[in-house]
Amino acid sequence: xxxxxxxxxxxxxxxxxxxxxxxxxxxxxxxxxxxxxxxxxxxxxxxxxxxxxxxxxxxxxxxxxxxxxxxxxxxxxxxxxxxxxxxxxxxxxxxxxxxxxxxxxxxxxxxxxxxxxxxxxxxxxxxxxxxxxxxxxxxxxxxxxxxxxxxxxxxxxxxxxxxxxxxxxxxxxxxxxxxxxxxxxxxxxxxxxxxxxxxxxxxxxxxxxxxxxxxxxxxxxxxxxxxxxxxxxxxxxxxxxxxxxxxxxxxxxxxxxxxxxxxxxxxxxxxxxxxxxxxxxxxxxxxxxxxxxxxxxxxxxxxxxxxxxxxxxxxxxxxxxxxxxxxxxxxxxxxxx
Ligand SMILES: [NH3+]CCCOc1cc(-c2cn[nH]c2)ccc1C(=O)Nc1ccccc1
Numbered sequence: 001x002x003x004x005x006x007x008x009x010x011x012x013x014x015x016x017x018x019x020x021x022x023x024x025x026x027x028x029x030x031x032x033x034x035x036x037x038x039x040x041x042x043x044x045x046x047x048x049x050x051x052x053x054x055x056x057x058x059x060x061x062x063x064x065x066x067x068x069x070x071x072x073x074x075x076x077x078x079x080x081x082x083x084x085x086x087x088x089x090x091x092x093x094x095x096x097x098x099x100x101x102x103x104x105x106x107x108x109x110x111x112x113x114x115x116x117x118x119x120x121x122x123x124x125x126x127x128x129x130x131x132x133x134x135x136x137x138x139x140x141x142x143x144x145x146x147x148x149x150x151x152x153x154x155x156x157x158x159x160x161x162x163x164x165x166x167x168x169x170x171x172x173x174x175x176x177x178x179x180x181x182x183x184x185x186x187x188x189x190x191x192x193x194x195x196x197x198x199x200x201x202x203x204x205x206x207x208x209x210x211x212x213x214x215x216x217x218x219x220x221x222x223x224x225x226x227x228x229x230x231x232x233x234x235x236x237x238x239x240x241x242x243x244x245x246x247x248x249x250x251x252x253x254x255x256x257x258x259x260x261x262x263x264x265x266x267x268x269x270x271x272x273x274x275x276x277x278x279x280x281x282x283x284x285x286x287x288x289x290x291x292x293x294x295x296x297x298x299x300x301x302x303x304x305x306x307x308x309x310x311x312x313x314x315x316x317x318x319x320x321x322x323x324x325x326x327x328x329x330x331x332x333x334x335x336x337x
Pocket of ligand 1: 070089
């Protein structure tokens with residue numbers, strides 16, 4: 001196991017749980033609390049001119065506090081690497097959860113998960129962000145099967161707000177909107193809606209609306225906007241999918257309409273709201289646990305926490321202890337912390 005000096009005494013690295021272009025994600029243990037975390041390791045050389053994207057992703061994750069968006073605990077930068085310590089989603093990828101035999105979810109189960117995606121994306125858009133890479137690999141589950149969106153490496157916050165156009169082509173073609181693959185100017189919010197339509201179709205059908213081994217055929221299918229509607233789809237599901245997979249982005253349903261759509265609210269008392277986690281809430285039990293170990297006064301620990309950029313080891317320890325408390329577990333810290 002390659003040893004990273006920067007993690008020594010803080011995190012024990014374990015198996016690799018994901019690897020992408022320029023990042024590797026490893027399971028790790030936060031030594032002070034024994035809690036599992038995911039550490040996204042990026043080496044600066046292979047990042048090349050994508051280096052600014054890491055700053056964007058860190059900035060986005062520090063801002064985005066939502067129950068269905070993976071939490072960033074700590075960022076460590078060395079001369080050669082970035083380490084992003086992120087919430088571990090022990091349930092793995094949602095689509096692995098669907099399992100091979102069933103390969104699709106019922107409308108009720110799909111609605112439960114899809115409402116959580118809509119809540120996270122509505123929150124994202126309300127802050128002027130677009131994810132731009134919504135795909136099954138980026139939809140995970142935590143231990144209680146709560147959905148978590150990950151990988152904001154491509155997310156954008158256009159300087160003039162969510163309604164200003166983007167141009168960079170990014171994300172995977174299979175989930176990409178027609179305007180994006182045509183290289184047209186596009187709105188991040190509109191391409192996210194299209195990708196969510198592909199996700200919903202995959203949940204309800206167990207396969208993708210547009211799929212082909214040849215990229216030209218795949219593009220042709222996406223641009224045609226034509227896809228199969230299997231017999232088991234209800235007319236309400238078909239109507240919603242059609243509203244999301246509109247070729248013309250101006251005809252596509254908006255995130256606000258989506259939150260109130262009859263398919264989304266069926267069986268629920270209320271539309272999807274993007275009520276999110278409050279900011280950094282003070283917890284005296286956690287602070288006294290930390291103070292018992294490190295000897296500092298709880299009030300001093302809290303003051304430093306609030307003043308910090310909230311991505312240091314103290315922040316990670318505080319948030320992980322808070323998670324333990326919210327799960328009804330004992331608050332313990334190993335003295336070596
Ligand atoms: N497609 C997911 C592979 C990478 O996995 C993660 C990525 C991030 C991440 C990456 N960027 N931002 C957050 C955060 C958490 C995980 C994770 O917990 N994955 C996992 C857990 C159990 C089984 C399998 C996979």
